Amino acid sequence: xxxxxxxxxxxxxxxxxxxxxxxxxxxxxxxxxxxxxxxxxxxxxxxxxxxxxxxxxxxxxxxxxxxxxxxxxxxxxxxxxxxxxxxxxxxxxxxxxxxxxxxxxxxxxxxxxxxxxxxxxxxxxxxxxxxxxxxxxxxxxxxxxxxxxxxxxxxxxxxxxxxxxxxxxxxxxxxxxxxxxxxxxxxxxxxxxxxxxxxxxxxxxxxxxxxxxxxxxxxxxxxxxxxxxxxxxxxxxxxxxxxxxxxxxxxxxxxxxxxxxxxxxxxxxxxxxxxxxxxxxxxxxxxxxxxxxxxxxxxxxxxxxxxxxxxxxxxxxxxxxxxxxxxxxxxxxxxxxxxxxxxxxxxxxxxxxxxxxxxxxxxxxxxxxxxxxxxxxxxxxxxxxxxxxxxxxxxxxxxxxxxxxxxxxxxxxxxxxxxxxxxxxx
Numbered sequence: 162x163x164x165x166x167x168x169x170x171x172x173x174x175x176x177x178x179x180x181x182x183x184x185x186x187x188x189x190x191x192x193x194x195x196x197x198x199x200x201x202x203x204x205x206x207x208x209x210x211x212x213x214x215x216x217x218x219x220x221x222x223x224x225x226x227x228x229x230x231x232x233x234x235x236x237x238x239x240x241x242x243x244x245x246x247x248x249x250x251x252x253x254x255x256x257x258x259x260x261x262x263x264x265x266x267x268x269x270x271x272x273x274x275x276x277x278x279x280x281x282x283x284x285x286x287x288x289x290x291x292x293x294x295x296x297x298x299x300x301x302x303x304x305x306x307x308x309x310x311x312x313x314x315x316x317x318x319x320x321x322x323x324x325x326x327x328x329x330x331x332x333x334x335x336x337x338x339x340x341x342x343x344x345x346x347x348x349x350x351x352x353x354x355x356x357x358x359x360x361x362x363x364x365x366x367x368x369x370x371x372x373x374x375x376x377x378x379x380x381x382x383x384x385x386x387x388x389x390x391x392x393x394x395x396x397x398x399x400x401x402x403x404x405x406x407x408x409x410x411x412x413x414x415x416x417x418x419x420x421x422x423x424x425x426x427x428x429x430x431x432x433x434x435x436x437x438x439x440x441x442x443x444x445x446x447x448x449x450x451x452x453x454x455x456x457x458x459x460x461x462x463x464x465x466x467x468x469x470x471x472x473x474x475x476x477x478x479x480x481x482x483x484x485x486x487x488x489x490x491x492x493x494x495x496x497x498x499x500x501x502x503x504x505x506x507x508x509x510x511x512x513x514x515x516x517x518x519x520x521x522x523x524x525x526x527x528x529x530x531x532x533x534x535x536x537x538x539x540x541x542x543x544x545x546x547x548x549x550x551x552x553x554x555x556x557x558x559x560x561x562x563x564x565x566x567x568x569x570x571x572x573x574x575x576x577x578x579x580x581x582x583x584x585x586x587x
Contacts, residue, residue: 166454170500171491180496181439184446200315201478209446212441215401221437222311222404226411227274228429230265233415236278239382240266242375245367247347252354252361255300256347257557263343265384266487268407272494272531274404276305276539280546294550296353299532299558302539303565304400305348306378306528309494311339312390314408316498316527318400319444320520323502327517328400328516333583334517335524338569341579342525344394345565353561369514370474381414383465388515393531405419440495447499454504467508474512481505482570484527497527521580522573532559 169190173183192200230236239329240261248255258279265275280301287297309316312332321328353362388405392398415421467477484505488497502523509519531539534556544552573579 162231164175164587166193166439173493180493181442181446184443184450184496184500188450189445189454191450191457195457197455198456201457203452204449205564207449207452208445210433211445214322215399216318216328217441217444219318219328219401220440221313221433222408223318224436225276225429225433226268226404227265228414228432229408229411229425230268231274231278231384232425232429232432233411233420234418235382235414235420236261236265236282238278238378238418242283242378244365245372245375248365248367250347250506251358251364252296252349252350253364254283254286254290255350255361258297258300259304259346259350263307263311263340264382266305266307267338268313268382268389268411272308272528273538273542275308276302276531276542277546279304280543284546285302287362293360294547295554295558296350296360296561297362297558298348298543298547298555299560299562300350300544302532302537302555302559303540303562304343305539306531306566307339307343309340309528310355310521310524312333312336313400313404314524315440316495316524317518317520319440319495319498320502320523322444323499324506324516324520326520330517330584331520332390332393332400334580335577337583338521338573338579341572342565342569345568346562348559349523349565381417385410385414407434416571443495443499447496447503447575450500451503474514477512477575478509478514481509482522485523485526486529489527490533494527494530494531498523498529506577516583517575517584518573518580522570525566525569525573529563532556578586 165556169187170183173186178186188204189201240257243260243264244254244259247260248254250256261282262275262279265278266272280298283297284293284300287294308314312335314332314335317331317335318328320326320539321331350361376421385407386409389403392403392406395401412421415425468478470476474479485497485501488501492500506516506519510516531537534540534552537556537559540552540555540559544550547555578585
């Protein structure tokens, strides 16, 4: 059954069928060919159970928060402010790309939205100042991946929902690895541009007066992040309630910056509906697929397969890491998560691994799927914003940052407290 399901999944995805529909079709097929019971009769109850959760209400709120910040003109101001603080480093504006992506990751919760925002703002600067297109665009694509690791992360919410893990603990666990990866991205960029100055653009210096004046544009983003995340950890609000507060604050910030209009609100709401509908279709499809897989005995079959390999817990972990890297070449990140979490997570927890730690590890692994061909969404988002050159340039530019992600995976294995320190402390 394992081989049949894997082949069917890849085959259906290769036909460009929407992922949510693919998951339902796989569930129907398993019910028909691998079960003696009519599992399809449980479809209504399973879909209702997957949808009837107050936790999931946080998803449209966080999506709307990001949409408002993106369409309210906050991105340009943030980018301009960070330009004055980091453009003196080797690589110049490439560091502003990473810094802006990090800040928007801490508010939007979506990697694709973060990459699209920074690419739209930054690409005209790259062309005007003569930056190498490969590293410049690669930094944007890689920086955008932080949107699913640094809280508030939609993918961490989905992981917590599917594994019944504390979402505030997951948010805390993702914060330090996300910030360390952002710093590592900037260090790698500086080293590369120091060795080969042609990869970057001109380093620019600004007076301290100009720098401190620019901080006024960053303060609202810091306050928004502090209120949204701080209210969760202080126990004042649930993730859903804090997301609602965040939407109100984002609207206020956009209003004070003159970015609110009827067209902006309409586009933000429509974008939220589209993204939320896509996510919910995938979640409900995954729930039904997981119900049929469990009922048909795939979990026992997969557990038997791992047992037959006679691997140690560490050996099993390495197999899972390789599995996610390979699947990431072919399956979109959220789909990869919801299709594998109910199967892989129980096995890893049974081997003694912490669910929170493994959640962060999984997120770092699926981040690579966003910038690896052929289905790396951030690659296409950045290429679309460039409107020139080839997609291969963006792919080449992402290679140094993929290596950083692999380094973070190794660091999490050797030093698990990177993810567990903050949840354990607070």
